[in-house]
Amino acid sequence: MNPEKEHWRRGVEASVIYNRLHGDLKVPFTYRVPGGQEKEPDHEGEGQGGEGEGAREVWPASLAAFPLGQRIADARRHYARGRLDPGRIRQLEALGMIWSHRDVAWEEGLTAARGWATENGHLLAPLDAVYRGHKVGIWLKNARADTRAGTLAPERCEQLEDIDPAWCPTWPVEWQRAFHLVRRHLDAGGTLQIMAAFQKPLSFAAFSAATVARADRCAVRSEQFAAAARGELETVVHEVLPLDGAVLAHQKMAAGEVFGRIVLTP
Template sequence: MRVLNPEKVHWRRGIQAAARYLAEHDDLRVPYACRTPADWSPADFPLGAWIADCRRYYNEGTLAPERIDQLEKLGMLWSSFDASFEQGLAAAAAWAAEHHVGLAAPVDATHGDYLVGKFLSNQRAAARRAQLLAHHQAEGSNPPDSSIAPPSPTSAARHSRTSIPAGARPGPSTGSAYSGVPTTTSRTGAPSPATPTNSSSRAKTSANGPSCRHAPSVD
């Protein structure tokens, strides 16, 4: 008799649910509270928590290389901040392709339900802060606004993208052993296997479970 490995079964269910979500939403920006609908296979799978765990274990360096490869083939972005930026980038490119004015979008411009104008305004403001900081660093002086913090490597890379090709789409990042089973953290700080929780301990849901549609966000 073959003995099933619960951890491997959980991982396969996660990949299956992620592939179905990708087919329906064209990305893996899964809300944390998302559980798969009853007509999916697997049904009632905690996909949002599973995706979050994958990102966490990747950042800790404990996600197995073959599993990283599986997720990256689905277009996984390992940072939720990068995912948000790529979402804005794709929406801005689509808006520019429709309006033929480059990225000169008014602040109230939208693409679908995404706030393209606000996204671009935020990116320009961040770029100005980064340029001001670089100027003062080159002169060896302090910026007039003490609240300006050095840009992170990720934000610096974002600001270097001076143009967005029409039709640009988010792509997988490059990048390590994750058990595939969600864990919790004990009071001592050590990870321990998560125990099933009842519905009252989760986010409030509708009769069909929490929505798996991601809400529009602005980076």
């Protein structure tokens, strides 16, 4: 009997059972197959059997104490060095093996993002958003930063755009989130109170940013910043009032009498 092949066979057997229990092969490095009446630990090392349930089914005595976590880590290392047999690669991939720790982190983040979007209808999560323990708001913030820096792989951008085409606007995320909420309110039959100043006969073009190529949107934004640097942009000032006119300024805005900005001067 070939000891190495036998060790591999036991590793595959343990992997199959672990995958059946957990749905993946994200095995902690210190994980060993439980034996006797030990409970099956979850990814945080706590039993999943629940109080009074005793040991979970499944693990044969022949696999007790098998170092599955170390075995999976060894397989990843051999794979990275090009030393893992193609047949063995196929065996592990069929069980959901992810070869890179970064890929594992990405898949976990993507799953959390997809779940959050399903519950909220969009992928414009605030920074403190959490989905089942995963800090999805921070994860999305980092993904946007990588996208704007051009370091996020195109296929990963596509994965996020499939969830929400407007997940990474070139303008503030807060504005896009508010826009989504307003649109959802209107789609549900709600109404908006439009200020009188905006009911003047104006002609403008409206379009969906999702229909414009990202490179074109970036080019427009760059030109806007350049125009601002050249002093070519002007703020529309409706009226200038003294500082003690703050109450009046709020009243004018509430009455819809303002088109532009009200400036308060000391």
